[in-house]
Amino acid sequence: MKKLKTETSDWAASNSQNITRLRYWIVAWIAASALAAFGPGFLWNYNTSLTIAGVLLTLGIGFGMIFANKTYLHGMDELHQKIFLDAGALTLGVGLVCGLSYEMLEDIKLIPFEPEISHLVMLMCLTFLAGLINGQRKYQ
Amino acid sequence: MKNRLKVLRAERDWTQARLASELEVSRQTINAIEKGKFDPSLPLAFKAARLFKTSIEEIFQYEGL
Numbered sequence: 001m002k003k004l005k006t007e008t009s010d011w012a013a014s015n016s017q018n019i020t021r022l023r024y025w026i027v028a029w030i031a032a033s034a035l036a037a038f039g040p041g042f043l044w045n046y047n048t049s050l051t052i053a054g055v056l057l058t059l060g061i062g063f064g065m066i067f068a069n070k071t072y073l074h075g076m077d078e079l080h081q082k083i084f085l086d087a088g089a090l091t092l093g094v095g096l097v098c099g100l101s102y103e104m105l106e107d108i109k110l111i112p113f114e115p116e117i118s119h120l121v122m123l124m125c126l127t128f129l130a131g132l133i134n135g136q137r138k139y140q
Numbered sequence: 141m142k143n144r145l146k147v148l149r150a151e152r153d154w155t156q157a158r159l160a161s162e163l164e165v166s167r168q169t170i171n172a173i174e175k176g177k178f179d180p181s182l183p184l185a186f187k188a189a190r191l192f193k194t195s196i197e198e199i200f201q202y203e204g205l
Contacts, residue, residue, distance in 0.1 A: 011164040077165035078181050079172055139172040 018072040025065040032058040079139055087131025094127045095120060142201045146174045148192045163187055 036054035044050040105111045160167040172178035
C-alpha cells in the first residue's frame, strides 16, 4: 500500500509538473511570436537575418509547445483525454468546414474584405473551449 | 455497463477522492464511472479489480447482448 501511495503522489506531481511546463512553453511561444511580429518594425528595422532568426525561434518554441502539450495530454487520466479528444475533433471539423467556407466568401464576392487567419484561430479557440465545457458538463 | 464500484468503495468507507487517488485518476472520473456515464478502459478495470482484490466481472457487468 505504501508503494501504491508513493506512485499515486508521483502521478499527481507529474501531472502538476506537466501543466507548469506547458504554461512556460505557451508563455515563451507568445513572447517569441510577439518578437517575430513586432521586432522587424520596432527593433531591428527589417534586418533579414534577424527576421528569419525570429521566425525560426517562434517555430522552434512552437514545436516545443506542441510536444509539451502532447506530454500533458498523455499524463491526463482517460476521461480527460476523451474530453480533450472530443473537443479537438470538434475544433478540427469546425475549423476545416468554416475555414474553407470563409475563404470562399471572398472568392465568390460575398464579402468585400480578405479573410483573416486570426478570425479562424479565434473561432477554433472558442470551439475548443465550448467542446471542453460541454465535455466537463457531460461527465459531471 | 453496470458496475459495483460505489458499493465496493462504500464497503471500505472510502471517498471518491481516495479511490481516485488509489487508481491514479481524477475524482470526476470515478464519479462518471459510478454513475455509468463513462466506461473505463481495460487497464483501469484491471487496476480496480486488483485494488479490490476481486475479478473484473465482479465489478463490471456488460448490459448489452
